[in-house]
Amino acid sequence: MSHINELTKGIFKENPTFIIMLGMCPTLGVSTQVSNAIGMGLSVIFVLTCSNIFISLLRKIIPDSVRIPCYIVIIASFVTIVEMVLHAYVPSVYEALGVYLPLIVVNCIILGRAEAFAGKNGVLDSALDGIGMGVGFTLSLSLIALIREVLGAGTITLFPMGSFSGVITLPGLSASPVRVLTLAAGALLLMGYLKAFFQWKTERCKGGKA
Amino acid sequence: MSYIGIVITYVFIQNFILVQFMGLCPFIGVSKNSESAIGMGVAVTFVTAITSVVCWAVSYFFLIPFGLEYLQTIAYILVIAALVQLVEMIIRKMSPGLYQALGIYLPLITTNCAVLGIAVINADNGYNMLESFVAGLAAGLGFTMAIILMSNIREKLEMTPVRRVFRGVPIAFISAGLMALAFMMFDKSLITNLHLA
Numbered sequence: 001m002s003h004i005n006e007l008t009k010g011i012f013k014e015n016p017t018f019i020i021m022l023g024m025c026p027t028l029g030v031s032t033q034v035s036n037a038i039g040m041g042l043s044v045i046f047v048l049t050c051s052n053i054f055i056s057l058l059r060k061i062i063p064d065s066v067r068i069p070c071y072i073v074i075i076a077s078f079v080t081i082v083e084m085v086l087h088a089y090v091p092s093v094y095e096a097l098g099v100y101l102p103l104i105v106v107n108c109i110i111l112g113r114a115e116a117f118a119g120k121n122g123v124l125d126s127a128l129d130g131i132g133m134g135v136g137f138t139l140s141l142s143l144i145a146l147i148r149e150v151l152g153a154g155t156i157t158l159f160p161m162g163s164f165s166g167v168i169t170l171p172g173l174s175a176s177p178v179r180v181l182t183l184a185a186g187a188l189l190l191m192g193y194l195k196a197f198f199q200w201k202t203e204r205c206k207g208g209k210a
Numbered sequence: 211m212s213y214i215g216i217v218i219t220y221v222f223i224q225n226f227i228l229v230q231f232m233g234l235c236p237f238i239g240v241s242k243n244s245e246s247a248i249g250m251g252v253a254v255t256f257v258t259a260i261t262s263v264v265c266w267a268v269s270y271f272f273l274i275p276f277g278l279e280y281l282q283t284i285a286y287i288l289v290i291a292a293l294v295q296l297v298e299m300i301i302r303k304m305s306p307g308l309y310q311a312l313g314i315y316l317p318l319i320t321t322n323c324a325v326l327g328i329a330v331i332n333a334d335n336g337y338n339m340l341e342s343f344v345a346g347l348a349a350g351l352g353f354t355m356a357i358i359l360m361s362n363i364r365e366k367l368e369m370t371p372v373r374r375v376f377r378g379v380p381i382a383f384i385s386a387g388l389m390a391l392a393f394m395m396f397d398k399s400l401i402t403n404l405h406l407a
Contacts, residue, residue, distance in 0.1 A: 021379065024234040025323040069291050072320070076284040084280065102283045102330050106321040108235055184229045185390035192376075192383030200375040 006125050010132030017140035018198045022108040026100045027141055028187040033157040035166065037145035039093040040100065041138025043086070045131065047078045048110050052118040052130035059119050071114045076105045109137060147190060152181030213344050215406035216337075220348035222396040226324045227356040228389055233324035237357055238382055247361035248354070249308045255350025257290075257297055257319055258328050262346025264289050265329040266339050286329045287320075294320045324353055360386060 016022050026044075030036045054074050055062075062070045083101055086094040094101065104110070113133055118126040149156060154174030160166035180186040226232045233254070240250045265286050273279050298316050302309045309316070319325060328349045332342040363385050372381050 021238070022235070024238070025231045028231040028234070068317075068320070069288070072287050072291055073284065076287050080280065080283050083283065099327060099330050099334065102286075103232070103323050103326060105283055105287050106323050106326050108318075108321055111321055180391070183390075183394065184231070185387050185394060187231070188228075188383050188387030188390050190387075192380045192387060195383060196375045196380035199378075199380065203375070 003124065003128055006128040007132040010129065010134070010136035011139065012136070014133075015136045015140055016109045016112075016133055017137060017144075018195065019202075020112075021195075022112050023110075023137065024191075026103060026107060027137075027144060028184075028191060029100045030097055031141060031145040031148055031187065032152075032182050033096070034142060034145045034149055035157045035159055036093065036096045037141045038138070038159075039086070039090070040097060041134070041141050043082045043097075043101070043104060044107065044109070044137055045134030046082060047075065047104055048113060048134045048137075049127055049130035050078045051075045051110060052113060052126040053123055055114045055118040056121060056123045056126035062119075067119065068111075068115070071111060071119075072105065075110050075114070079104045109133060144187075144190065144194070148181045148186065151178045152183075152186060153177050153179075212406050213341070215401050215404075216341060216344050217348040217351075218396075218401065218404075218406065220328075220345055221352040221355065222393065223398065223400065225352045225356060225393055225396075226327065226349050227353060228386065228393045230327070231323075232327040233322050233353055236318065236322060237353075237360065237386070238379060241357050241360040241364055241382070244358060244361040244365060247357045251350070251354025251357050253297060253301065253316065254319060254322065254324060254353050255347065257293060257322075257325055258350040258353075259343060259346040261286075261290055261293055261325050261329055262332055262342040263339060264293065266332060266337070266342040269333055270339075282330075282333065283326075286326060290325050290329070291320050294325075324349060356389070359389065363389075 010016065014020060017024075017027055023044075026040055030040045051071070051074050055071055058070075058074075079102060082104070083094075086097070086101070113129060117129050121129070146156070150170060150173065154170045154172075154177045156168040156170070158166050158168070178186075181190060220226070224230060227234065227237050236250055236254070241247050268285055268289055269279070269282065273282060273285060278285075294317065297319070298309075301316065328346050332345055335345075337345060360382070364382060367381060367385070376384070
């Protein structure tokens with residue numbers, strides 16, 4: 001039961017983006033298209049899960065005083081693996097993510113989970129925590145990207161498969177989109193409104209229980 | 211591109227916070243009062259300027275001659291972690307007050323996207339040593355400017371009635387969004403019109 005709890009807490013109760021507010025830079029930077037958001041989310045799930053497993057395995061060996069540099073090196077190694085794999089097999093996503101891909105190293109979620117969870121808990125729990133947090137991050141990133149792309153450009157960009165080009169064009173919206181949402185300013189405004197919505201929701205849940 | 215062009219690019223056109231979203235965590239976290247905002251800005255500027263030069267040297271003297279470019283991310287983050295440790299020691303010695311004010315955010319500069327971001331951007335653009343230094347300095351100044359403006363806005367917001375759900379972080383994001391909207395008036399054409407390209 002508690003194992004399932006480790007997995008699901010990252011998705012709603014401790015959602016990294018909306019509740020703990022970590023890893024904002026990539027969230028806003030790559031959320032202009034749904035496909036970029038999914039690519040970024042999958043990379044983060046991979047890095048977070050692998051680094052959580054390794055840090056949890058090594059937690060008794062790493063001396064306490066140098067633990068942060070050790071964590072960073074472990075995380076950076078996995079990010080390098082992701083970079084090379086994406087560069088080789090999905091160059092379009094690699095191009096689109098650009099500078100935000102190496103920046104996964106300094107994504108606060110990953111170091112935060114290493115410090116707060118994987119350094120203190122067993123391998124299975126850490127792996128589940130990594131997957132849960134990664135999925136929570138991917139879902140919120142995709143949500144922001146979906147809102148921005150649908151309202152800002154009137155399209156939904158997915159991955160091309162066979163005859164399907166990967167781009168769904170929404171008839172009414174693509175003619176006169178709210179262009180500002182695809183720009184930097186729109187991302188910050190949208191994030192403010194979404195955060196306010198989540199604050200309102202949390203307050204209402206608390207009020208209902210009391 | 212000329213040095214003035216680089217400065218204008220990274221302070222205004224590609225402002226790290228308002229356009230590229232790098233360093234948003236300290237931007238939201240430390241901007242509650244203007245004193246710690248200035249301290250954070252100075253610390254970040256210092257680190258980005260030095261990091262740009264050191265990372266350029268690391269890639270020019272070690273990574274490129276030995277064909278190890280794929281280790282760039284790991285090498286850069288190690289350099290940054292060491293430098294931040296150094297800056298932390300210097301500030302603790304020179305100004306304990308500032309050290310107290312920056313608190314947890316000082317070690318967190320290591321994980322500030324702006325620092326690794328400028329190092330990677332310098333490498334991508336193929337800047338030489340002086341250009342890297344100027345770009346790092348300008349990026350830090352852009353960060354400082356945005357965080358000081360933001361802290362002044364938030365000090366005013368404290369006195370203003372704001373709806374309860376918007377209090378704190380949401381209104382900060384919306385203010386930042388409006389600032390970013392204002393910054394949209396700076397774009398690439400500025401460089402062309404000033405003949406700095």
